[in-house]
Amino acid sequence: MKTIVFIETNKSGSSREAIKAAERLGYLTVLLTKRKRYLAQRTEFPDVHQMYYVKNLESKLLKNKINFLQTQGKEVVAVVSFIDPFVQVAVQLSSELSRNEYINLNAVAEMEDKILTRQALEGLALSPVYTVVDQSDLRIGEILETPICFPLIVKAPVSTGSKDVLFVEGPLQLETAVQSLTIKERNQRVLIEEYLDGPQYLVEVMVQKGVAHLVAVIEQEISRNNRFIVTGYGVLAMVSKEMKQSLKKVAQFIVSTFEVENGTFHLELKRVNKQWKIIEINPRISGGVMNRLIQAAFGMNLVEETIKLYTGQQVSFRKSQLKFAYAQYLTVQTKGRLKKVTGKQRALRHEGVEEVYIKPRKGAFMTPPFSMGHRYGYVLASAYTLSEAKNIAQNAAKEIQFHLQPV
Incomplete structure (x- = not known):
């Protein structure tokens, strides 16, 4: 079989x-x-x-x-x-x-490693200013010889879920951040790059025969406390001609640079002074709610089309509908063990809500978010404007209560 x-x-x-x-x-x-x-x-x-x-x-x-x-x-x-x-x-x-080779193995390796990604995009306007350090670097002063000003972002090269992405505002924080990442993973190099201020987007791309197809453009809502946590995703049912053309140009450039013939990847980008800056590239669909979010917006099952692509079947980019969709993630403000969850049915009764997902079970330990893994569910809603979908999801999310036993 x-x-x-x-x-x-x-x-x-x-x-x-x-x-x-x-x-x-x-x-x-x-x-x-x-x-x-x-x-x-x-x-x-x-x-x-x-x-x-x-x-x-x-x-x-x-x-x-x-x-x-x-x-x-x-x-x-x-x-x-x-x-x-x-x-x-x-x-x-x-x-x-x-x-059949559906995606270039070297392309995947370069996309999975943030340092290799930066090196592949070296010197381009798309890429932030960066430097790389390891345990052999003795002084932060040497690290800062490149023209970088605070604040900075410090990253582990293969981390996911934001747990090893640190925001630093001065030399002492920088030294602490570098040490924490090199201690966590022995002999690990660390990526230091400029902090970019601007709206952040996620773009899902499918590549077929060397041609990049924009599947979805998603606005990201980011909370920055201890870590950068994406708490909201909004799919744009309509994208301006200028934005679509500029993103298509970026995506096709990535396809050419990394020599991708077939496959999927997603880009995380910021818009800074009318210029796209690549935060990172991942050689797969984004996890979590993303497939359901795209399905709610366009009636398209991206992972199913990806399976077809990987098995040599005909892929369809047809969108059976055009709606704005928004997913509001659920987090907690205090630590504790889950006693019960209330409000799910009330949330589902909000008009426009498509799904309410609760992750933890009774007795699970819960904590304020230090990584994407500390998001404990989501409310997914759709509507005919982004603001409406967002309001529906956020208002419905307020119905959900996690009752915790303090620890």
Whole structure:
């Protein structure tokens, strides 16, 4: 039977919806995971036909498991991952199994590593001013020889979810931030770049035969306390001609620079003095609510079209509707263990609300957000203007209450 192997998944969001899409398309779905608890929760994954625990998701062990599947008579048509940092190994294994290379392996490597991304865009107006340091740098003064002024952003090269993206306003904070990241991961280099002030957007792109297609342009609402946390996403049903053309130009430039023939990626950009600046590039659809958000806005299932692309099927960019959609994420202000959640049904009764998702279970430890993983659900709404969709989602979100036992 034609089989798609998925390397890791989250229990919800884009990565899980990709598995469900593969099942709908008639494929046998196999999940390779290092999360033992998933095996104990096996009944919660009816869309996963077979699940295997792999202690270390590195190439050799994954290849052994895929060879085992083939000895069972399964025709593995693709190996995919929608989870960082496994996109690269999935592309590598898929290209070894298939006659088709759907995305350049070097492109994935450069996109997954923020330092390699910056080096690929070296000297271009698209890229912020940056420098790279490691444990061998002894003094912050040496680091600041490049023309960078405070505030600055300090990043780990392969971190996701904002937990290792730090905002610093002076030399002491900079030294502390660099030390914390190099201690956390031994011999890790650290990226330091200028802080850019301006509206931030996320752009979902699908590439077919070397042509970039803009799937969605999303405004991001960002909260900056201890970390940069995206608390709201708004899909633009209509984009001005100037914005669309400029973004298409950026996307096609990325395709050419990274030599992408087929695949998907998303860009995070800021608009600074009428110039796009690339914050980062990721070789996959954004996680969390993103696939559902695009579906609510356009009636298009991006992960399903991605599966089609990876398996050589005809891809459709047709949008069956044009609506603005907004997702408001839910966070908490204090630490504690969850006793109960109230207000979900009231939130669902708000006109325009499409979905209310609550992540934690009773007894879960909850904390104010230090990373994207500390967002505990969302309210998704759609309407015929962005402000209306945003108001609906935010007002409905106010109905949700997390009742915590202090710790």
